[in-house]
Amino acid sequence: MNFFLYSLAFLVFSVFLMLFSARLKKITSGIFLCSLIVGSVLAIISAIKVLVNQTSLDYHAALRMPIGEFYLGLDALSAFFVFTISVLFLMSGIYGYFYLQDCEKKNLNAHYSIYNLCLVFLLILVTAKNAVLFLIAWEMVTVCAYFMIIFYDQQKVVRKAGYLYLIAAHTGTFCLFIMFLLMQHNTVLSGGQAGSMNFDQMLLTPFSLPLAGLIFVLAILGFGVKTGFMPMHIWLPHAHPVAPSHVSAILSGVIIKIGIYGLLRIILIIKDFPQWCAVLLLFIGMISGVGGVLYALGQHEIKKLLAYHSIENIGIITLGLGIGLWGQINQNEMVALLGYAGALLHVFNHAVFKGLLFLSAGSVIKATHTGEMDKLGGLLKYLPWTGHLFLIGAVSICGLPLFNGFISEWLVYRALFENMFQFKINAIVFCSLAIIALSLIGGLAIACFAKAFGAIFLGNSRCLDNKQLKENSLFIAPMIVLGGICLWIGLFPKTMVSFVLRAASVVSAVNLSPIKQSAIISPLITMGFVLALLILTIVILGLLKKISMNFSCTKKAQTWGCGYSLPTSRMQYTASSFAEPILRIFRNILGFTVKGNKPSGYFPKEERISAHVVEVSEEFIFKPIFQGIQFLASKLKIIQVGFVQLYLLYIIAFLLLLLIWKIV
């Protein structure tokens, strides 16, 4: 615990130091870099200590808080999230330090100190053992994230996106307030006194099934808005593209995951849920997963595409949670462990590869000043580091073998399949649906990232002159570390899987026996052997090819244009045309439309054609609701006429009403 507290203290101290040394820009950025590295490394050490030793630590502070107490605890679940958060914050922070160097006019000190403040409150959030502390940290994270999103606040679209995020996050928090109050109300202290806000006390009291269901729905609504469950995800695709890239990375990698942490914490506290809660989670997972990747296919802007992919990955994580909860409810310990472990590992994996992808996207945008995929092309030759790291991220996010995404998806798949062996009809139905959804997600993700990587990095440039582009080598270093983690987990998953199994055993309250652990890990080791064989085969084939090429001639030529002799780079297949066949199949769900006319006649005039997807939940669910609210609110204007006397009358009338209500 000491390391963790030192880390917190260090970061808090640095926040104040940076605010007070605002004049000295050089010193401030130095403080930022040092404090971030020291703070996150300390937090990582403390988390690894807890995960290795399997002991949980508690800390009660002497300082009095308005309500409740300052009570932190590091169990395996918290430690795992502390680990994830610190790793990504460290890497994004270093990247951001170099990324923002040319923003001289901005107040970077404020940004740096808010960045560290956000890290502090995230760490408090995932270790808080008291509901009030949890909510305070939750709100502070929301506010810090808001200030980081609106970094480029002179643009109107940025301010609008930030505002949308703030409203969405607060709407969710409203549900959380009700949820925690309900939980507190149910908790009875030993003396028969009123409830407690401490998670420990809540853990000891039993919850009736209907109440557990109600709390669960509130948790889904409250945490789901921030996490981006499918119908409630509208802020994500607006906020991610406008933020600076390192902020998008932590938004997508960490901040949306704290909702998952919240759900896991609630599952841990309440333990017994009705069966439909697991089904609800599975359905949310399927909708978010498939919907997220389909919308991503329809995007033309790289960061917006990545934002939708976050929703898809949240879907995969939720599928893991759902099947874990199913196993926990039906006392199927293996399924519970596998499901939660898959979900948790995907939380970490997604943080790593999505961080990597956003950082590479940032590097592309920095070099080319655009994120429109149909304007780019052929960047792999001119931005080699960025391109190859983006490729690693893309292969990982598709869940393909050799990289980390596959390991977590394998765990989720295995949980779903093992759950069918009980031969209950509902288990077979829901698990089959989830498996089909997961494999559809996999196939669509491959299409989507082939499109993104192909359009940006392969072929020829469509609009820009690539030759002038230069890669900034300074912010490549953190990306290399993230890419390395992807490969490390993909080939040697043992360490991370044993970590997540410990966290999963805490959540599901299943005792992690060595037999179970080896039943989960030993197939992964054989798989590592197969993957090593795959790499070996590729290397051998490559060597054979190299040797044989010495004996035959190799020529360079233009790409074959199927007989057309004057091809231009604008004739290449664009990202929009690549995605069109899939979008056409799903056009009814997505509202996919192609606008424009085909050229006609012998001497065709210039025509334009463009493809769009309609954000259904924004257009058809939230817009009508908010327009309705606005309409009703405008009706209330009648009582607002601007006379102070009248307003005083209202107050008196209201007080009278209260008095009457009290008497009667």
Place this chain on the structure above:
Amino acid sequence: MGIQILLHLTVMLVLAPLLFGIIGKTKALFAGRWGAPLFQPYYDIIKFFKKGNVYSTTTTWIFQVAPLVYLATILVSSLLIPFGGLKAPVYFWGDFILFIYISGLSRYFIIIGALDTGSSFEGMGASREATFSCLAEIVLALDFIILAILSKQLILSEMVGGTILSSWPLFGPVLLLVGLSYFLVLLVESARIPIDDPTTHLELTMIHEVMFLDHSGWDLACVSYASMMKFFVLGSLFVNILIPFHNLSAILQTVVFGVGMIGLAIIVGIVESCIARLRLNRIPELIIGAFVLALVGLLIILIKGV
């Protein structure tokens, strides 16, 4: 272990092109021709390996590596499937998920390899490949769900081996439906008629073949060899599902397996001779048809109970 792996790979490397020879011969006989010799695919591959390479100036290393990855993934995924008397040399709990995803890896690489040329024709083929394979993957997943439920196993060689024999008397219709839907997946994945016509002359109508327009020499040899072996791997899985022979002696098993594979090649040849290629926008309907077949199988299991 090492010897087993080498034996497994050798069997496939030697026999895979023969199936294409048989398909070609069947088609020729149906058309009333004598056709190319049975060993023509071998000659083709040897010819490609001897030729020099031409690379487009647009391409990067991805274009050169993609065929190797394609070949390597097929070689490795073949290790998970038994070939008659030859047991699968590598297996672990949940290996069929690796089988599905490793084919995803090869697909990803050949798609980006095609996009690497910057040719609009190859981009078109890549886009179609991505679309249809992603639909075929769902059907494959559903087939595996049924096999997993019937065999209570998550090991690929066990799912299509041992216990499937005991399921035949009870769940014959289910296995037939699975076999049929898997057959359609096989046609999609190995780019045969009625989904794709590898011998068509017009690039605009191709799916799989158009992605390799710019490949030459070694790369083309790798790609065509890999396509043949992909047919062999998928076909051997099909034969394993449909022909329950797992309690015979090893030699008999091998004989039955060999006959089954030749039969499969002849069936594919007959299908190709009798049916025209589908219009592109009809292909999703065919795949959905395959999905429905498998779904009916799952419903039978649900109603009947296991």
